[in-house]
Amino acid sequence: MYQPFTEDQLQIRDLVRDFTRREVAPVAHEWDQKNEHPVELVKRMRKELGLNGITIPEEYGGMGLGSIEQCLMIEEMSWGCLGITLCFGYTALGSLPILKGASPEQAKKWLEPVISGDHGISFCLSEPGAGSDVPGMTTKAEKKGDKYILNGTKQWITGGGNADAYTVFAYTDRNRGTRGVSCFYVPRNSPGLTVGKKEDKLGIRASDTRQIIFENVEVPQENLIGKENLGFIYALQTLNASRPFVAAFGVGVCQAALDHAAKYAREREQFGKKISSFQAVQHMLADMSIITETGREITYKAARMADSNDSNLPKFAAIAKAYTSEGAMKCSTDAVQIFGGYGYTKEYPVEKLMRDAKILCIFEGTTQIQKNEIGAYVIRDSASGK
Numbered sequence: 090m091y092q093p094f095t096e097d098q099l100q101i102r103d104l105v106r107d108f109t110r111r112e113v114a115p116v117a118h119e120w121d122q123k124n125e126h127p128v129e130l131v132k133r134m135r136k137e138l139g140l141n142g143i144t145i146p147e148e149y150g151g152m153g154l155g156s157i158e159q160c161l162m163i164e165e166m167s168w169g170c171l172g173i174t175l176c177f178g179y180t181a182l183g184s185l186p187i188l189k190g191a192s193p194e195q196a197k198k199w200l201e202p203v204i205s206g207d208h209g210i211s212f213c214l215s216e217p218g219a220g221s222d223v224p225g226m227t228t229k230a231e232k233k234g235d236k237y238i239l240n241g242t243k244q245w246i247t248g249g250g251n252a253d254a255y256t257v258f259a260y261t262d263r264n265r266g267t268r269g270v271s272c273f274y275v276p277r278n279s280p281g282l283t284v285g286k287k288e289d290k291l292g293i294r295a296s297d298t299r300q301i302i303f304e305n306v307e308v309p310q311e312n313l314i315g316k317e318n319l320g321f322i323y324a325l326q327t328l329n330a331s332r333p334f335v336a337a338f339g340v341g342v343c344q345a346a347l348d349h350a351a352k353y354a355r356e357r358e359q360f361g362k363k364i365s366s367f368q369a370v371q372h373m374l375a376d377m378s379i380i381t382e383t384g385r386e387i388t389y390k391a392a393r394m395a396d397s398n399d400s401n402l403p404k405f406a407a408i409a410k411a412y413t414s415e416g417a418m419k420c421s422t423d424a425v426q427i428f429g430g431y432g433y434t435k436e437y438p439v440e441k442l443m444r445d446a447k448i449l450c451i452f453e454g455t456t457q458i459q460k461n462e463i464g465a466y467v468i469r470d471s472a473s474g475k
C-alpha cells in the first residue's frame with residue numbers, strides 16, 4: 090500500500106540527502122581505504138544535522154520522532170557510505186536496550202548525553218562462540234552485595250573503539266536459560282574493561298569493530314537496565330526495532346548501486362552505442378529498480394508497524410531485513426557487472442558498495458536466521474487460520 094511521507098519527513102530526508110551528497114559521498118572511498126572512523130566528519134554530522142536523538146522521547150530531551158524518520162535518515166546516509174553511517178549511528182543500536190528496558194530515571198541519565206552527539210553507546214550481545222546462537226553466550230554477572238561482577242568477552246562490537254559506554258548482556262542466572270539474562274550499562278572507563286584490537290574487515294571499513302573484554306568489572310546495582318533476568322526480552326525488542334533500520338541501510342545501498350550504474354550505462358559506449366541501449370543491461374537496471382522499490386515499500390511498512398506497536402512487527406521486520414540485505418548484495422553485484430572491468434577497481438564507487446553490502450546479510454541476524462523466524466511465523470499464522 091503506497092503511503093506518501095509527510096512534509097516534515099521529507100524535510101528530514103532532504104536535509105540528510107543534501108549533507109550526504111555534499112560531505113559524505115565524496116570522502117567515502119578515502120575513509121574506506123584509511124580503514125578509520127572519520128572523527129571530525131562524524132562530529133560535524135552530529136552537530137550540523139542535529140538528528141542524534143531522533144527517536145529518543147521528548148521527555149529525555151530527544152526529538153521524539155519515529156522509525157519512519159530514522160529510516161529516511163539512514164537510507165539517505167547509506168547512499169553515501171554505509172561505513173560512515175554506522176560511525177554516526179551505532180549509538181542508536183546501543184541505546185535501544187535503554188529505551189526498551191530502563192526506568193525513566195535511568196533513561197534520562199543515560200540518553201541525555203547522547204543527544205548532544207558527544208556520547209556513544211555500543212550494543213554488546215555477540216560473543217566469539219555465540220553469534221546466531223545468542224543463548225549460547227557465556228558472559229556472566231554475579232551479584233555481590235550491591236554490585237555485579239561482570240566477566241566475559243563480547244565480539245564484533247560496532248563502534249567498540251569509539252564508544253563511551255556499552256549496553257552488555259550477561260547471564261545473571263544460567264540455570265534459567267534465556268530467562269536468566271540481564272542487561273547492564275557499563276561505562277568504558279570501568280576498571281577491568283579492555284577494548285580489543287580493531288578488526289580488519291572486507292567492507293564498512295570506516296566503522297570501528299572490536300572485541301570488548303570484561304574481567305571482574307564491578308557494575309553497580311543502579312546500572313542494571315530495567316529488571317534482573319529480563320535482558321533477553323530487551324535484546325529481542327531491540328533487534329525487532331532495529332531490523333527496519335538495517336533494511337533502510339539496504340535500500341540506501343540498492344539506490345546508490347542503481348544510480349551509479351544507470352549513469353555509467355548512459356555514458357559508456359561499446360560497439361558504437363551506449364551500453365544503456367543493450368537490452369541485457371536494461372534488464373539488469375530493471376531488476377535493480379524492482380528490488381529497490383520493493384525493498385523500500387517493505388522497509389517503510391515495517392517502520393510503520395514499529396511506530397504503531399503492531400504485533401506483527403517481528404515477522405515484517407525480518408522480511409524487510411532479509412529482502413533488502415540480499416537485494417543490496419544483488420544490486421551492488423549487478424552494478425559492478427554494468428561497470429565491467431572498471432567496476433572491479435577502486436576508481437569507481439561500486440566495488441565498495443558490493444563489499445559493504447555483504448555485512449547486511451550477516452549482522453543483526455543473518456539472512457538464514459531471518460528466514461528461520463519468518464518460516465516460524467508463517468507456520469504459526471497458518472495454524473491459527475490467519
Ligand SMILES: Cc1cc2nc3c(=O)[nH]c(=O)nc-3n(C[C@H](O)[C@H](O)[C@H](O)COP(=O)(O)OP(=O)(O)OC[C@H]3O[C@@H](n4cnc5c(N)ncnc54)[C@H](O)[C@@H]3O)c2cc1C
Nearest residue numbers: 212213214215220221245246247298451452453454455457
Ligand atoms: C562487522 C560486524 C559488526 C557487528 N556488530 C555487532 C554489534 O555491534 N553488536 C553485537 O552484539 N554483534 C555484532 N555483530 C555480530 C553479528 O550479529 C553476528 O556476526 C551474527 O549474528 C552472526 O553470528 P556469527 O558471526 O557468530 O555466525 P554464526 O552464528 O557462526 O553463523 C555462521 C553461519 O551459520 C548459519 N547458521 C547459524 N545458525 C543457524 C541456524 N540455526 N539455521 C540456519 N543457519 C544458521 C549462519 O546463517 C551463517 O551463515 C557484528 C558482526 C560483524 C561482522
